[in-house]
Amino acid sequence: MDEIKRNNVEYARIKKLSEFDLDYGNLQNEFQGLVELAAHIAGTRISLINLIDSHSQWTVSSYCHKLFEMDREDSICQYTIQSESPMEIHRLDKDARFMDKPYVKDDGFKYYLGIPLMVETGESIGALCVIDHQDKNISEEKKKLLRLVADEIVKRLESKMKLDSLQDQLDRAIVQRNQMAHDVRGPVGGILGLALSAENESLEHSEFDLYMGMIKSSASKLLELTDDILERRKEQLKENYFTLSEFKKHLEDLYALPALNKKIDFGVVFNKEKNHHSFPRRKLLPISGNIIANAIKFTAPKGKIAVNLDIMDTEGNVSLLIEVKDNGRGIRKEKLQEFMGKSVVSERGTNNEEGYGMGLQLVNEMVRSMKGSLNIQSEEGKGTVVKIKIPVNRT
Known part of the structure; x- marks a missing residue:
């Protein structure tokens, strides 16, 4: 692949990752069950979900490991995302690309298996990887199971992106509803004020009293409704706004x-x-x-x-x-x-x-x-x- 084509492929890949609009620091719990499952399937001590942008590798969810960010050029998964197939390395300490890395030296990592996280449009935005301090022999059947876990991770990320898009549309609708609530609240408040004033007057007809009571009751309910609209808007702001x-x-x-x-x-x-x-x-x-x-x-x-x-x-x-x-x-x-x-x-x-x-x-x-x-x-x-x-x- 020539340099121009390789650059275009890489640009499409990081652009796709940016479209997910992820907060890398808030995904640990969302994928905790899947990384734990991956480690148990592989029989390894460590399992990670790594997303790779232009400069960094972000560990967004992990099992038995606390790494969050590392320079992309120091990562193993940077090579995994270059292929559609899993990448397995039995002895990291004998691989010239990694033998001098701090996480491999001395009693560091020995075994690595990474599966690219390939989205629906074909870009690999990161990898699911399992790692151990000892060499492993993972069967093809277990590798297929890990592929299913990786597919589930991608499905969840894509579903999250679609939900975020729908949330944007909902937010715009909420803005309109919020404006309507403010617009309605003024006249309704006036009705309620008029009803309260009339209630304090000497009225001759009981029917009129009943009628005014109904006005007051209706106006109070409308005010409660608009207040509820505004409160729900505040809750939306907490989740989708800064x-x-x-x-x-x-x-x-x-x-x-x-x-x-x-x-x-x-x-x-x-x-x-x-x-x-x-x-x-x-x-x-x-x-x-x-x-x-x-x-x-x-x-x-x-x-x-x-x-x-x-x-x-x-x-x-x-x-x-x-x-x-x-x-x-x-x-x-x-x-x-x-x-x-x-x-x-x-x-x-x-x-x-x-x-x-x-x-x-x-x-x-x-x-x-x-x-x-x-x-x-x-x-x-x-x-x-x-x-x-x-x-x-x-x-």
Whole structure:
């Protein structure tokens, strides 16, 4: 496969992973039963579900292992996803690709079996793998069972993506319903107020009293209904929306450790005065994650990465601002033009990390699909500032 075709295949793969819009830190419990089942089928001590993006391997669910993130070029599963077939290695300590890795040295891992997680459209977004400190002899029948477990993982991920899409549609309907609730609440409150006033007057006809009582009762029930609509809207916000502080926490949970491993000062700040705003979380983690991962890659040890989150309100147009600033090596002007164009380029990071050249191109595409804007200012040797502005609904 030539380089252009290989790059196109890889870009399609990481784009497909981004479409799942996963929060890698919140999937452990969802797949716990399946990784445990995989380990029992294989008779291994460890089982992992690994998803692989442009820069990192994310262990989103694991059995008897606590690894969460590692550089992609250090992983074993990076090779598994290059084929449709399982990859089995009986002696990692005798394989030139892995024998010097920290997880293999001394009394480290010896056996590996990985099964690619291939989605309906044909891309492998990661792998289910079983690992042990001793060599194993897993039968073909058990490998078929592990393939079924991997298929179930993919089905759950695809179902989750479809549900998220339906949730987006539901959210839009809820916004309309929420507006209706506010619109109805005003006149209904007026009816109730009128009924209460009339109740305090001296009325001659008992029928009129009964009629007014019915008005009051009906108005009270309508108010209860609108309050219930608004409360349910608040619950939806908790699950599918972020505030600035919640967004900050997710970014810190995902990227503080990779930055620390490279001895980079990483911090996220937000405008506390705008923390009452909530906004859809859709696509925000893959967008911001790719930018931050790029910054980590191209910032030298003891460097600094600062992320700023804010809400901009200009004449009633509300937008989320994501700013990522680093003092890394910067991007040459011609390279930046390539990043923002259609070509896919690759460079190695400051610690010689392998580059896949897809992150900025993918971010640019996602931001445009949300009718947002992406601005990159960079000076070679002095660092890079990436500003992303995404319109959001007022909530």
